[in-house]
Amino acid sequence: MAGALEGLTVLEFAGIGPGPFACMMLADHGARVIRIDRPSKGARVGDEGQRDILNRNRERIELDLKDPLAIAQIRDLVKQADAIVEGFRPGVMERLGLGPDVLLADNPKLVFGRMTGWGQDGPMAPLAGHDINYIALAGALHGFGQAGGKPQFPINLVGDFGGGGMLMAFGVMAAVFSAQQTGQGQVIDCAMVDGAAILSAMTYTFLGNGRWKDERGVNLLDGGAHFYDTYETSDGKYVSIGSIEPQFYALLLEKTGLANDPEFAPQMDPRVWPKLKERLTALFLTKTRDDWCAIMDGTDICFAPVLSLREAPKHPHNAQRGSFIEDQGMVMPAPAPRFLGTPAPRPSLAGRSKG
Structure with a gap:
């Protein structure tokens, strides 16, 4: 099988972060992606120091x-x-003689994907920036962190990859579909600040309905609730708890020996969350992470150990599903999502030969 996107051809102008991630998504599923590197800049086959997933x-x-x-x-x-x-940055392709007007004249069905932080227009469009800046302006960064503390950024997952590369991959396929129906290509203005904003759609729903305070660490899904958080264990590791629904919360109380404790009865009362979190913090510190896994694995508590990057590929669930693979001695995530009819070919760091 060649993958769901066999027959799609994409030209990628070499860059870092979101553009390569979008093209990895497309290439993983069978698209022919030709990466245009400047001389002596890109990774070469066999150059171990330059391997890039x-x-x-x-x-x-x-x-x-x-x-x-x-x-x-x-x-x-x-x-x-x-x-x-x-x-x-906006305008560079035009100065190279490769702007949308030129290339769409050469190929009217072309999809012209433009990946930037701030977008093609607006007062900040020509300025430099990074993930942390884009998610800050989108309002997303404000929500990450502990109550009373400073914002804590989630590596560069929300701007570069979720709001950038993933949205670009979606945009390319949506525009290709449109071009197939209409015969007309178009430009995709994919800005990470826009992407980070749209990833926050559910949070804005909660805010608009009065179910979310516009501050960190005091809400249902941001670490405010005692039943939706991470807890340290006696060996310095962590577990995650997400027992939102009443039946899952009941299981949490059962497995922690708190089922008959009246203090834990008002689950959804934010006024008691800080005190109950203190109690759970002390409780989880009484056992190791493995001890808690033995108690909670295989239940509907909504529980999982917090695994490191090196631990995650070895977990039995990930191992059975093949969620991680290895190539040239490097462990990497397998292609996702999975297509049962047209499964993705096995990825190779060495690239593909020219067709």
Whole structure:
């Protein structure tokens, strides 16, 4: 099987973070992705120091974008492509002679994916930034962290990858579908600040309905509730608890020996959450993480151990599903989601030979 996207051709202008992630998603599922690197910049087959999971499954060519012959070669490639993905600041592709007006004239069905932090317009569009800045402006960063503490950013998952790369992959496929129906390509203005905002849609629902305080660490899903949090264990490790529904909360109380404790009865009263969290904090410190796994695994408590990056691939559930794979000695996440009819080919850090 070649994957669900066999027959799709994408040109990727080399970058970092969200653009490569979007193209990894497409390549994982069978798209032919040709990565255009500047000379002597990109990862090379066999260069162990330059292995990059985000660049797996690619064909790769080196072109000097300041060379008119290279620009002509790219325009020839575009004529046979379904989409391009670029992550330059607004205006750079136009100055190279590769703007949307030029490339859509060469190929009217082309999908022109533009990946930026701030978007193609607006007062901040020409400015530099990183994930932490985009999610800050979107309102997302404000919600991460403990009550009374400073915002804590979740690595660069929300801006670069969730709100950036994943949205670009969706955008490419939506625009390709549209081009197939209409014969007309278009530009995708994929901004990480927009993506981080749309990832917050449910939170804005809660806020608009008066079910969310616009502050950190005091709400149902941000660590405010005692039944939806992480707890340290006696060996310095952690477990996660997500017992929101009443039946799951009842199981939590049963397995922790608190089923008959009247203090834990008013589950949804935020006024008692801080005190009950203190009690659970002390309780979870009485056993190791493995002890709690022995008690809570296989139940509907909504429980899982907090695993490290090295531990996660070895967990029996992940191992059975093949959620992680290994190539050239490097452990990496397997392609997702899974297509049962057109499963993704096994990824390779070495890339693919040119077709």
